Amino acid sequence: MEPSQQDTVAQVLHRHAGQAHRLVQILREVQEHTHWLPAPVLEQVAQGVGLGVATVRGVASFYRFFHLQPVGRYHLLWSDNTTDRMLGSRSLAEQLCKALGVQAGAPAAPGALASVGYTSCTGLGDQGPALLLNQQQVLTRMDGTRVQELAQRILAQEPPSAWPEEWMQVEDHVRRADVLLGSPALEGSALRAVRGRGAQATLDELAASNLRGRGGAGFPTARKWQACRDAPLAPGHTRVVVCNADEGEPGTFKDRVLLSRQADTVFEGMTVAARVLGARTGFLYLRGEYRYLLPSLRAVLARRRTHGLLGPRILGIEGFDFDIDIHVGAGAYVCGEESALIESLEGKRGTPRIRPPFPVEQGYLGQPTCVNNVETFCAAAHIALQGSAWWKGRGTAQSTGTKLHSVSGDCARPGVYEYPLGVSVAQVLHDCGAHEPQAVQVGGPSGTCLAAPEFKRRLGFEDIPTAGAFMVFGVQRDMFEVAHHFAQFFAHESCGFCTPCRVGTQLVLRRMDKLALGHGSPWDLHELHALEQLMHGTTHCGLGATATHALRDTLQRFGPAFAARSPQAHLVPGFDLDAELAPARRATGRNDAQAHLDTLE
Amino acid sequence: MKQFFLDGAPVPFEDGDTLMAAATRAGHQVPHLCWHPQLAPSGACRLCTVQVDGRMTAACTTRASEGLEVHNHTPELTALRRQLTQMLFVEGNHYCPGCEKSGNCELQSTAYALGMADMRHDLLMPQRPVDASHPDLWLDHNRCILCKLCLRASRELDGKDVFAIGGYGAHTQLLVNAPDGRLGASALQADDHAAHICPVGALLPKRRGFGIPIGQRNCDTTPPPPLPQDADHGPT
Numbered sequence: 001m002e003p004s005q006q007d008t009v010a011q012v013l014h015r016h017a018g019q020a021h022r023l024v025q026i027l028r029e030v031q032e033h034t035h036w037l038p039a040p041v042l043e044q045v046a047q048g049v050g051l052g053v054a055t056v057r058g059v060a061s062f063y064r065f066f067h068l069q070p071v072g073r074y075h076l077l078w079s080d081n082t083t084d085r086m087l088g089s090r091s092l093a094e095q096l097c098k099a100l101g102v103q104a105g106a107p108a109a110p111g112a113l114a115s116v117g118y119t120s121c122t123g124l125g126d127q128g129p130a131l132l133l134n135q136q137q138v139l140t141r142m143d144g145t146r147v148q149e150l151a152q153r154i155l156a157q158e159p160p161s162a163w164p165e166e167w168m169q170v171e172d173h174v175r176r177a178d179v180l181l182g183s184p185a186l187e188g189s190a191l192r193a194v195r196g197r198g199a200q201a202t203l204d205e206l207a208a209s210n211l212r213g214r215g216g217a218g219f220p221t222a223r224k225w226q227a228c229r230d231a232p233l234a235p236g237h238t239r240v241v242v243c244n245a246d247e248g249e250p251g252t253f254k255d256r257v258l259l260s261r262q263a264d265t266v267f268e269g270m271t272v273a274a275r276v277l278g279a280r281t282g283f284l285y286l287r288g289e290y291r292y293l294l295p296s297l298r299a300v301l302a303r304r305r306t307h308g309l310l311g312p313r314i315l316g317i318e319g320f321d322f323d324i325d326i327h328v329g330a331g332a333y334v335c336g337e338e339s340a341l342i343e344s345l346e347g348k349r350g351t352p353r354i355r356p357p358f359p360v361e362q363g364y365l366g367q368p369t370c371v372n373n374v375e376t377f378c379a380a381a382h383i384a385l386q387g388s389a390w391w392k393g394r395g396t397a398q399s400t401g402t403k404l405h406s407v408s409g410d411c412a413r414p415g416v417y418e419y420p421l422g423v424s425v426a427q428v429l430h431d432c433g434a435h436e437p438q439a440v441q442v443g444g445p446s447g448t449c450l451a452a453p454e455f456k457r458r459l460g461f462e463d464i465p466t467a468g469a470f471m472v473f474g475v476q477r478d479m480f481e482v483a484h485h486f487a488q489f490f491a492h493e494s495c496g497f498c499t500p501c502r503v504g505t506q507l508v509l510r511r512m513d514k515l516a517l518g519h520g521s522p523w524d525l526h527e528l529h530a531l532e533q534l535m536h537g538t539t540h541c542g543l544g545a546t547a548t549h550a551l552r553d554t555l556q557r558f559g560p561a562f563a564a565r566s567p568q569a570h571l572v573p574g575f576d577l578d579a580e581l582a583p584a585r586r587a588t589g590r591n592d593a594q595a596h597l598d599t600l601e
Numbered sequence: 602m603k604q605f606f607l608d609g610a611p612v613p614f615e616d617g618d619t620l621m622a623a624a625t626r627a628g629h630q631v632p633h634l635c636w637h638p639q640l641a642p643s644g645a646c647r648l649c650t651v652q653v654d655g656r657m658t659a660a661c662t663t664r665a666s667e668g669l670e671v672h673n674h675t676p677e678l679t680a681l682r683r684q685l686t687q688m689l690f691v692e693g694n695h696y697c698p699g700c701e702k703s704g705n706c707e708l709q710s711t712a713y714a715l716g717m718a719d720m721r722h723d724l725l726m727p728q729r730p731v732d733a734s735h736p737d738l739w740l741d742h743n744r745c746i747l748c749k750l751c752l753r754a755s756r757e758l759d760g761k762d763v764f765a766i767g768g769y770g771a772h773t774q775l776l777v778n779a780p781d782g783r784l785g786a787s788a789l790q791a792d793d794h795a796a797h798i799c800p801v802g803a804l805l806p807k808r809r810g811f812g813i814p815i816g817q818r819n820c821d822t823t824p825p826p827p828l829p830q831d832a833d834h835g836p837t
Contacts, residue, residue: 054765054778061767354662496773503688534684537657538647574723
């Protein structure tokens with residue numbers, strides 16, 4: 001190991017006081033200097049934090065953004081959501097690879113200039129196709145011209161700081177604002193309201209508002225806060241407030257916009273929670289794809305400290321000590337699940353925990369921990385300021401207030417739309433200028449796929465709950481392809497912990513691959529149904545249980561798209577004998593017609 | 602004493618017991634591969650999936666509570682468990698006829714008990730290495746079912762830290778804590794609990810092949826009781 005690399009690791013270890021629960025941050029910060037994590041680095045880190053080298057390797061190899069093999073100094077990952085593909089990302093990726101002389105996903109030589117690959121949705125579906133550079137910067141709205149210019153600048157080894165600024169421009173695309181996006185960011189007003197009203201009364205107000213979690217599950221926020229507040233506290237422990245900004249559901253990007261425009265309101269909501277719960281520690285778990293927001297978010301935190309809205313004696317209140325640290329994720333969809341997120345915060349592999357104990361009882365380092373979504377904290381801050389009656393004035397009885405929707409796909413105006421809950425799908429489609437929509441995927445691949453006859457249905461807990469993704473598919477799209485792509489996503493993102501999800505997502509993908517080749521039969525569809533039912537009931541966590549939702553819905557609603565891929569009356573093997581002969585062809589240097597089975601009739 | 606009901610039979614339990622722990626103590630059989638009475642539960646294999654109040658849940662991670670009605674041996678659960686077992690067979694490279702563990706293998710005996718007659722899916726046939734670096738033990742990743750019994754036994758019973766889990770999804774694998782990542786350089790010793798807990802043929806002692814002939818091994822002589830069978834669907 002070069003001395004400089006050793007020094008870098010030592011400095012990072014020192015900055016985190018060699019604490020094992022900082023491991024994910026340590027690995028991320030080291031890799032920002034070293035580009036990848038060679039064995040000597042892992043050994044030095046393991047020694048520094050007092051863990052076995054296998055444990056450190058196990059953590060590093062869990063996260064998609066940690067590289068145990070060399071990557072290029074310019075490491076470019078194409079966002080691979082289905083909406084990116086609809087915008088032509090795959091062909092642009094090929095052009096970029098050709099221009100750079102690399103292969104997508106291929107390992108790079110140590111010290112190589114560039115490498116190119118794919119990654120799950122980076123949260124820029126309203127301005128794709130998008131690229132992630134070295135997991136630190138994003139490039140938006142890629143097209144053929146940009147790809148060629150990008151390749152030239154990389155080949156000239158030009159630093160990204162010299163690239164055109166508009167390449168990295170991220171638009172907020174707020175198309176419809178209501179109370180959350182239309183109000184100025186809260187810089188202490190909600191906290192002063194809490195000071196006046198008191199912690200218990202604030203919690204009562206939140207309960208009266210009937211606010212439900214915006215991350216998808218819809219658990220009543222006040223009940224979660226109450227449970228965390230009531231959990232017994234061990235000596236030396238504190239309650240912990242965590243904001244889940246691991247916005248990994250493909251097609252979702254509304255938290256990105258809140259963190260860009262309303263960061264103060266997010267932190268204000270967390271601080272309100274801290275006051276209600278009596279918490280001293282707070283974390284924002286920022287998904288690795290949003291690393292580019294880190295400097296601005298840190299600046300907001302620093303300003304709030306200066307203004308007495310964070311740190312010791314907030315608003316001058318004796319004993320109200322609370323601060324927020326930002327934990328940057330490293331590419332793992334499953335970390336959106338709250339117990340997996342806590343594992344990741346503790347520097348471990350992000351696999352969901354056994355519950356009970358629930359995080360509100362024993363979460364971060366065994367302490368009562370309240371995890372809420374970015375949007376939930378924003379709503380809570382506004383409710384603390386304006387009261388429950390004001391909030392309930394919007395939405396429906398069961399679904400109070402407003403909800404942000406990330407609209408993308410086949411529409412004229414992709415972006416973020418804030419509506420009172422209960423809005424119809426048709427209304428959103430109309431407002432976003434959808435072109436002849438045949439389907440909408442609400443809530444992302446783990447959500448609900450709706451076909452045209454269902455567009456009168458409403459977005460809300462009474463009808464269709466949603467975490468906020470709204471992907472529009474026009475009549476020209478092949479819904480089998482969409483489902484196939486979602487199957488690829490889940491097979492890629494399964495954490496691997498439990499049998500049904502680890503193996504099931506692979507088996508679903510294999511069947512879908514087989515159908516895509518036209519080798520499907522009714523039996524294959526039967527097997528897809530069986531896998532869907534198995535995974536729905538037997539997985540360890542909710543993500544595995546929802547991994548086949550899109551498959552179930554599309555099978556049900558777009559049967560002809562699947563039937564077209566299943567022309568065989570009887571089961572035919574998925575095994576492709578001709579493809580298996582490829583090594584023999586390579587060995588013999590043959591690729592003529594006679595060396596292929598299908599020409600040997 | 603508090604009790605819950607397993608297929609109608611009362612099962613006494615103590616506070617903090619899981620369904621699995623209490624049922625096992627009372628002499629009931631709930632199929633499992635990753636659970637062990639001496640180790641903290643994992644919940645990974647899902648073979649012990651039972652039905653409680655119409656919901657499916659893993660018996661090894663679900664706490665017992667008074668009066669709970671738990672369904673364990675039903676045709677529906679047998680079918681689900683068989684599918685899970687088939688998944689484990691399909692995922693690795695399990696060739697019983699050539700495996701020293703045959704007849705003593707939990708995966709194999711579970712498959713028999715569940716009436717598994719085929720693999721159902723195409724084999725994934727992963728390419729996995731064999732680690733023969735240890736003087737007394739060998740580790741065949743082809744047969745590993747990621748139950749983590751060795752990992753937990755090493756930490757909880759042996760006070761060592763020989764194993765870890767690496768990768769994700771299809772790439773999930775057992776890692777060995779050693780500079781070169783191989784068993785020979787690890788702290789594992791032949792008399793460790795971790796060296797004897799593998800339910801399949803992934804971690805086995807060397808130089809002890811076929812000491813008991815096949816046909817006279819544990820699962821050969823005391824086969825698990827047959828479970829209620831469902832109609833085994835197959836392509837026709």
